[in-house]
Structures are given as C-alpha cells and as structure tokens.
Amino acid sequence: MPKKPEEIIREEVRAAASYHVPDASGMVKLDAMENPYRLPEDVRGQIGAIVAHAEVNRYPDAGASRLKARLRATFGIPGDMGLILGNGSDEIIQMLMLATARPGAVALGLEPSFVMFKLIAAYCGTRFVGVSLGPDFSLDADRMVAALEEHEPAIVFIAYPNNPTGNLFDGGAIDRILRAASGLVVIDEAYHAFAGRTYLTRLADYPNMLVMRTLSKSGLAGLRLGLLIGRREWLEQVDKVRLPYNVGVLTQLVAEQALQHHLMLDEQAAAIKTERTRLYDELARTPGATPFPSDANFILFKTKAAERVFTGLKQRGILVKNLHGAHPALEQCLRVTVGTPEENDRFMHALRAALA
Ligand SMILES: *Cc1c(COP(=O)(O)O)cnc(C)c1O
Numbered sequence: 001m002p003k004k005p006e007e008i009i010r011e012e013v014r015a016a017a018s019y020h021v022p023d024a025s026g027m028v029k030l031d032a033m034e035n036p037y038r039l040p041e042d043v044r045g046q047i048g049a050i051v052a053h054a055e056v057n058r059y060p061d062a063g064a065s066r067l068k069a070r071l072r073a074t075f076g077i078p079g080d081m082g083l084i085l086g087n088g089s090d091e092i093i094q095m096l097m098l099a100t101a102r103p104g105a106v107a108l109g110l111e112p113s114f115v116m117f118k119l120i121a122a123y124c125g126t127r128f129v130g131v132s133l134g135p136d137f138s139l140d141a142d143r144m145v146a147a148l149e150e151h152e153p154a155i156v157f158i159a160y161p162n163n164p165t166g167n168l169f170d171g172g173a174i175d176r177i178l179r180a181a182s183g184l185v186v187i188d189e190a191y192h193a194f195a196g197r198t199y200l201t202r203l204a205d206y207p208n209m210l211v212m213r214t215l216s217k218s219g220l221a222g223l224r225l226g227l228l229i230g231r232r233e234w235l236e237q238v239d240k241v242r243l244p245y246n247v248g249v250l251t252q253l254v255a256e257q258a259l260q261h262h263l264m265l266d267e268q269a270a271a272i273k274t275e276r277t278r279l280y281d282e283l284a285r286t287p288g289a290t291p292f293p294s295d296a297n298f299i300l301f302k303t304k305a306a307e308r309v310f311t312g313l314k315q316r317g318i319l320v321k322n323l324h325g326a327h328p329a330l331e332q333c334l335r336v337t338v339g340t341p342e343e344n345d346r347f348m349h350a351l352r353a354a355l356a
Pocket of ligand 1: 033089092162163188190214216226
C-alpha cells in the first residue's frame with residue numbers, strides 16, 4: 001500500500017506554509033528589494049562573450065577560487081578569515097542551521113525580522129525563539145541578554161540593517177549580545193550597500209561572530225550568490241554540509257565579471273539611497289501614510305488599511321509587500337522597495353489614489 005504524505009513527510013514540513021512568490025508580470029516590481037538598474041550594455045556584452053566560452057560540460061570549481069579572490073579584494077575580507085559561498089545567503093542560513101541542529105538546539109532571532117531564519121530552523125528541527133524588538137523597532141539588549149541566558153542558543157541571527165523594518169540596530173546593543181552569547185552570532189549584512197556600516201572589521205574581536213553578505217540586493221539577485229565570513233575553525237565545519245558544486249559555472253563567471261565593475265554597482269546603490277531620501281520625505285508628507293526611517297533599499301510604512309491600499313496599488317500596476325498579519329508590530333504595514341525615480345513617482349501617484 002503506498003503511504004500518504006502525512007505518513008512520510010515530517011510534521012514540521014507539513015505544518016509550514018510554502019514561501020509564496022507572487023506573479024509580478026507586467027507590474028512595477030517593488031516587493032523584493034531588487035536593484036531596479038540593469039548592468040550597462042557593454043558589461044552585458046562582456047558577460048555574453050564569457051558565457052559563450054563557459055565550459056558547462058564540466059563541473060564548476062568546487063572551491064570557486066577565482067571568484068573568492070575577487071570577492072576578498074572587492075569587500076576587503078580579512079586574509080586570515082575563511083569564506084564560504086552559497087546559492088544566495090538563504091542557502092548559507094540553511095548550511096548554518098543544518099550544521100548546528102543538534103538535538104535540543106535553539107536558534108534565537110528577533111521579531112519582526114527576516115522570515116527565513118525561522119522557516120529554515122523549523123525545517124532543520126531546531127526550535128526558534130523570537131525576541132520582540134522594542135518600540136521603534138529598536139534592539140532591546142536587556143531582553144536579548146535574558147533570552148541568551150535562558151535558552152543558550154546554538155546560533156543567533158541579527159539582520160543589520162533589519163528586514164522588514166529597515167533600521168540599523170544600535171551598535172552598543174549588538175556588542176552586548178556578542179559579549180553575552182556563548183554560541184554563534186550571525187550578523188546578516190544583506191543591505192550593507194545601502195547602510196555602509198559593517199561588522200566585517202570586527203571579526204578579530206569576537207571569536208563566535210560570523211558575517212553574512214549577499215550580492216542580491218545590490219544588482220545581482222538573479223545570480224544567487226551569498227557569502228559567509230568568519231574564523232576558519234567555524235567555517236571548516238560549516239563547509240562540510242555545503243553541497244560540493246553549490247555555485248554553478250555561470251554564476252561564478254558572471255559574478256567575477258560583474259564585480260570588476262563594482263564601482264558602477266556602488267554608484268547604483270548611491271542613486272538608490274538618494275531616491276530613498278526623496279521617497280521617505282514624500283511618504284512622510286502623504287496623509288494616511290507613516291514611513292519608518294530606513295538604512296536599506298526599502299521603506300516600511302504604516303497605513304490605515306494595508307489590505308485595501310495593497311490591492312489598490314496592485315490594481316494600478318504596482319507590486320509591494322503586504323506585511324499586515326505577519327507580526328503584531330507590523331499591523332497595517334506595507335513595505336516598498338526603492339525603485340528608479342520614474343518607478344517611485346508611479347508608486348507615489350498610485351498610492352495617493354489608493355489612499356483616497
Ligand atoms: C534578502 C535577504 C536575504 C537573502 O538574500 P539571498 O542572498 O538572495 O538569498 C538574507 N537576509 C536578509 C535580511 C534579506 O533581506
């Protein structure tokens with residue numbers, strides 16, 4: 001007798017909701033923190049030539065040594081620190097969770113924050129404890145330190161800046177957590193390009209700290225490339241759960257070529273930051289919308305009726321993220337990615353109409 005899914009599939013998997021990606025065809029896509037700017041024509045031409053010569057009949061370089069050297073130089077990764085690449089930083093979170101999922105292990109995170117920390121913990125059978133952010137989405141260090149003492153988590157995740165709130169946490173509060181934690185502390189710097197602040201330069205100070213980065217938010221989301229940086233004694237272990245060829249031939253080649261133009265990517269990030277300021281000011285001036293300050297490439301804002309505004313925007317061809325219902329602190333909140341000046345204008349125009 002063939003068994004049914006409920007007899008075979010693990011309970012935590014069946015209980016989980018699948019990660020829903022909405023259909024965005026024909027829409028102004030402001031829901032997923034992508035960089036709205038494409039690579040320039042000449043760079044795309046160079047990439048085309050490189051791809052034409054790629055040896056896709058061969059497995060990729062399992063250690064991605066050329067790409068890693070390029071990443072080390074571009075991001076100023078300290079030479080004595082290890083580096084692991086993932087198929088996006090999502091895959092790195094999965095590696096970390098797989099490697100730390102001992103029986104009874106706890107993962108600690110903040111709420112509201114990036115949902116994948118909690119989802120992947122559940123898939124790996126690790127109990128996730130979420131500590132609520134304080135008012136204004138600040139990091140409540142006292143509450144975090146108490147949770148560290150109570151649960152002794154194997155791993156702690158801190159998104160810096162945080163998603164979906166957009167703020168950078170206070171450095172003093174993070175330092176207290178780093179000093180109090182006995183397990184790993186992962187600083188997720190997915191939005192580093194828009195924030196400028198980093199813990200990469202502090203790796204020598206904290207033996208159990210790891211720093212995670214991604215190329216997704218700064219122009220290469222389609223490639224899927226994430227980075228984990230930290231002491232070699234930790235990364236040697238995490239690397240064992242990485243599948244041998246997790247970063248493909250084309251991703252390695254294209255990322256390496258695109259990073260030769262990282263100054264151009266930095267300019268795009270600077271343009272997005274300028275637009276972030278303008279968009280924030282416009283939202284702040286709009287009756288019925290209250291934006292929260294952001295150090296990332298998106299803005300969280302509160303409305304009087306998120307569901308209605310979300311639908312109104314969608315009917316006008318604008319896709320944002322509706323966070324109402326995701327967490328009590330996000331009641332009536334929407335999140336908009338900063339787009340091109342034209343996209344932001346279209347968004348503001350549609351928002352005013354949807355609020356009316
Ligand atoms: C988008 C995001 C990621 C995931 O990025 P990928 O590299 O595309 O998997 C990780 N952390 C945070 C906080 C994010 O917002």
